[in-house]
Amino acid sequence: MNGEWDDETAGPGRVVVGVSGDSLASLAALRVAAREARGSGRTLVAVLAWEPPEGEALYLRHPDPAWAAHWRGVARERLAGAFDEVFGGGPPGVVAERRLVRGRPGPALCRVASRPEDLLVVGVWRGGRWPGRVRRYAEAHAACPVLAVPAPPEPVALRRALRRARPADFALRP
Template sequence: MDAQITRVVIGVDTGPGSLTALRHAWAEAQRHGAVLHVIHAFGGSDPQQYGPACIGAPDLHAEQRRRAREELRKICVDALGRTPAELPITIMVVRGRPGAVLTRYADRPTDLLLVGAGSARLLKRLFTSSVTAYCFRHAQCPVLSVPAPALVREYGKGARRWNGWVRRQADEAAREALLHGASHT
């Protein structure tokens, strides 16, 4: 990298791996003396993520954005120990597909884009769209992939594979374990 990094951009979701990735992004921003931009893209792949949609609800997107912003604040507090207002970071909630949102925002050669490493399972990589792969293909800046901690990878082998409520419960259990210092090797 020839250019000085001035912005560190990271996309986070509601999964427990976001805690580790956000901590890594904060460390990179500190190391480079850069501003950290935390982005949560919603509505691109899981429209039910923030509750059921009501047909004809005039403020549905505003409500989804409000809930996503609340979740983003909680992730920042969980990962960094302080609210976004107490830190020199910028947070954004953007409607759209995560990969496209991130690469559109991290558009400078002096940006550093951090993304989760994604699934190591071959079948999942073959049949699903990977935000990480999209970012590596389309980014105009350096991209750093952050692997999920071992605890999160182990959850992925069990209950987290199921859809819906069970997956969300497994994510929350992994997040709590990561917050309270549990490790799994």
């Protein structure tokens, strides 16, 4: 997994999925993408886009290859963790590639899903500061169809319990 994309090595019609590894929408998208790939006989390409936490602009002012290598390793662990969480390893019955791409998620996904016969799958979480930002970018710039997968709703009992929670409920107990 070199983080690069190569149109020469991939077969026609891949299912490309954006994976963050830390959201329910991302995990749901990975599950749906594997089902789409299995049903159509296409290769699943799971992409985790990453950047140094301080951002590329600051990193370019003070480059540190060891620091970048550390964060690339963290990204690799998040991608592996997503596969473990969803499939317990690799998806059954699907040829899967895992790719790390350094860059913003929207542009990185559109670069990988660059052919009209590809399918780009993105998870959509309807909360947060920028709901659907990657989806909107993909829909505006992708060269292929985009499938948006919503995050599963939280169980009602969990939402009620969290509303009643107090800070003391989260304190470490001896």
